[in-house]
Amino acid sequence: MRREMRGLLVIAGALVLGVVGAEPYARAMAPYYDALARLVAVGPAWEVGSVAVRPGRSGLGAELTLEALVRNPDDLTGPHAQVRGRIQVGEVVETPIVYWTVLLLWPATTLRSRLVRLALGVPGFLLVEALTTGSQLLLPMAQASAVLRGQVALTPWDHWSHFLEAGGQFVLACGLAGVIGALGTRRTVASAAARDLVSSAPLAAVSSRQRR
Amino acid sequence: MPDQLRMLPSLGFALKFMALFGLLMGAFEAARGSAVERFVVEDLILKPTVAVIDRLAPAELVTLSDRTLISPGSRLHVTRGCEGIEMFLMLGAAILAFPATAKQRLQGLAVGAVIAYVLSLSRLIALHFILRYSPAAWEALHGLILPLGPIVLLAVYFRYWTLSLDRPATARPVHAA
Numbered sequence: 001m002r003r004e005m006r007g008l009l010v011i012a013g014a015l016v017l018g019v020v021g022a023e024p025y026a027r028a029m030a031p032y033y034d035a036l037a038r039l040v041a042v043g044p045a046w047e048v049g050s051v052a053v054r055p056g057r058s059g060l061g062a063e064l065t066l067e068a069l070v071r072n073p074d075d076l077t078g079p080h081a082q083v084r085g086r087i088q089v090g091e092v093v094e095t096p097i098v099y100w101t102v103l104l105l106w107p108a109t110t111l112r113s114r115l116v117r118l119a120l121g122v123p124g125f126l127l128v129e130a131l132t133t134g135s136q137l138l139l140p141m142a143q144a145s146a147v148l149r150g151q152v153a154l155t156p157w158d159h160w161s162h163f164l165e166a167g168g169q170f171v172l173a174c175g176l177a178g179v180i181g182a183l184g185t186r187r188t189v190a191s192a193a194a195r196d197l198v199s200s201a202p203l204a205a206v207s208s209r210q211r212r
Numbered sequence: 213m214p215d216q217l218r219m220l221p222s223l224g225f226a227l228k229f230m231a232l233f234g235l236l237m238g239a240f241e242a243a244r245g246s247a248v249e250r251f252v253v254e255d256l257i258l259k260p261t262v263a264v265i266d267r268l269a270p271a272e273l274v275t276l277s278d279r280t281l282i283s284p285g286s287r288l289h290v291t292r293g294c295e296g297i298e299m300f301l302m303l304g305a306a307i308l309a310f311p312a313t314a315k316q317r318l319q320g321l322a323v324g325a326v327i328a329y330v331l332s333l334s335r336l337i338a339l340h341f342i343l344r345y346s347p348a349a350w351e352a353l354h355g356l357i358l359p360l361g362p363i364v365l366l367a368v369y370f371r372y373w374t375l376s377l378d379r380p381a382t383a384r385p386v387h388a389a
Contacts (some may be wrong), residue, residue, distance in 0.1 A: 004371070011364050018360075019352040061351025090355015097360065162241055163234070165291070167298025170363055171233045171305070178226030 018097040026064045026089040036134045045073040066137045072148035081144040085137040095132045098173040106181030117184030124180045132169045228309035236301045261336040286344040296332025320373045331362035
């Protein structure tokens with residue numbers, strides 16, 4: 001089968017998997033987003049309540065939801081805000097689908113290089129999830145903080161969110177997968193070169209002895 | 213060795229693609245709210261979308277109010293990321309990041325822009341009909357298939373374009389010295 005055709009079949013399979021597995025995926029990853037939110041929400045101003053999958057507001061499917069309490073960092077006893085960050089589960093699964101599909105389709109000459117790439121892919125995946133879905137979930141907290149402080153201008157979180165919404169999410173997932181794909185190849189080639197060097201060392205020693 | 217040689221351009225392409233997309237997207241975001249942005253989103257994308265729906269199914273009675281497609285049974289509010297601009301930006305970034313001559317890039321962008329435009333309109337038309345007649349499928353189609361499907365098709369076009377760049381070089385006859 002031609003590589004292009006195989007690639008298209010993998011992509012179609014990934015999309016079907018995404019449709020079927022969106023909600024289970026969001027449920028499975030909720031503890032990760034929860035831990036991430038708690039890691040970012042350091043200090044008394046941001047208090048994360050829960051991250052869970054709940055029925056959507058408009059009744060058009062489930063949503064990954066973050067519930068939190070936001071206080072004004074300059075006046076912790078003053079007015080506070082109850083915020084809720086929502087992302088449709090179909091959107092939650094976009095990033096991993098793109099990321100892993102690109103990484104799995106990245107050309108590899110050996111099984112070893114593919115495995116190295118997959119191993120390198122896990123931290124990359126956690127990073128890209130934090131930068132995309134994680135940051136989108138936290139956006140309402142940042143916006144509420146800005147409102148409580150009386151800030152009217154857009155915050156860096158808003159700009160980042162605009163970037164993600166305008167296609168940045170795909171670009172980050174594809175780009176990071178591409179970088180890891182390329183680095184995985186490099187790592188495999190470098191270790192193969194080191195192995196060749198080690199295995200050729202005794203031969204070099206023999207030849208130098210013969211010369212003497 | 214061939215792997216190592218292949219790795220450097222791939223890494224360079226991935227980094228350039230991300231940086232160029234960031235620049236293009238930043239430039240477009242800076243233009244948000246301007247007459248140019250309104251012209252691109254409203255006059256070039258949303259109005260033709262409504263016109264096509266009206267032509268295909270006049271009984272839908274679709275109208276455009278600000279950036280919302282309104283019909284008697286649905287209201288589709290087109291927000292950032294739904295209007296299809298990202299397809300043009302991604303294609304532009306990919307073509308600019310790939311080594312090619314200016315002429316090849318212009319050709320790639322011209323054809324790609326037409327494909328991206330057709331895909332943008334098709335996606336919005338599909339979203340309208342899904343919201344109106346199959347809201348149960350909204351989550352899967354709006355959240356996953358309709359954002360990714362057009363990008364996959366554009367990626368296939370990009371792949372075709374990169375392969376077409378190689379053809380003249382490989383087809384060139386080898387001359388003896």
